[in-house]
Amino acid sequence: TQLLEQSPQFLSIQEGENLTVYCNSSSVFSSLQWYRQEPGEGPVLLVTVVTGGEVKKLKRLTFQFGDARKDSSLHITAAQPGDTGLYLCAGGASGTYKYIFGTGTRLKVLA
Amino acid sequence: EAGVAQSPRYKIIEKRQSVAFWCNPISGHATLYWYQQILGQGPKLLIQFQNNGVVDDSQLPKDRFSAERLKGVDSTLKIQPAKLEDSAVYLCASSPRTGSGNTIYFGEGSWLTVV
Numbered sequence: 001t002q003l004l005e006q007s008p009q010f011l012s013i014q015e016g017e018n019l020t021v022y023c024n025s026s027s028v029f030s031s032l033q034w035y036r037q038e039p040g041e042g043p044v045l046l047v048t049v050v051t052g053g054e055v056k057k058l059k060r061l062t063f064q065f066g067d068a069r070k071d072s073s074l075h076i077t078a079a080q081p082g083d084t085g086l087y088l089c090a091g092g093a094s095g096t097y098k099y100i101f102g103t104g105t106r107l108k109v110l111a
Numbered sequence: 112e113a114g115v116a117q118s119p120r121y122k123i124i125e126k127r128q129s130v131a132f133w134c135n136p137i138s139g140h141a142t143l144y145w146y147q148q149i150l151g152q153g154p155k156l157l158i159q160f161q162n163n164g165v166v167d168d169s170q171l172p173k174d175r176f177s178a179e180r181l182k183g184v185d186s187t188l189k190i191q192p193a194k195l196e197d198s199a200v201y202l203c204a205s206s207p208r209t210g211s212g213n214t215i216y217f218g219e220g221s222w223l224t225v226v
Binding site: 086 | 115144146151152153154155156159161166167202204206213214215217218219220
């Protein structure tokens, strides 16, 4: 069974702080996506990483795909209250057609 | 372009009752997914269709859950009989095809409360 484990599960920080969320698996993923989900809504795609070692930046968010394509990280610089939400990694494991989600990281940024 | 449509948006039922959720994917999308998301957790894949065939349903509790996608377009997810632990958001999603690097589009979800 392919699993995507995220850490930490919960994170509460002050506005302006930096944070990193991790997404790990024992399986190789052909690509990974990161989503942000707000209460009452479906997940919204933030980024897709495809190549091992790839780094993508989206304003204050930096996404990295591990060299072995088994893990990924999301780093937020100078977090703002608007960053509050549930962050999810997801992807299709190589050799399967299943698209699975990580366990989720709930972030709360306090003003 | 219309997004993924789901209904009903909210449903409250008593345990042992039945419920059905409907999903209309984006036009032309071959792959359709049903996920169950318990509050604060990541979505769990229940069933994945490619056109009207099942790609994966390994985590679908088949004693009480069923899903179909007739004609490879709309889909329904049914729970009968419902249990308290089925309280969750049921997300439907679609993508143009199955495979890596695919963009998946989500509906707003159907919120189920079992009392």
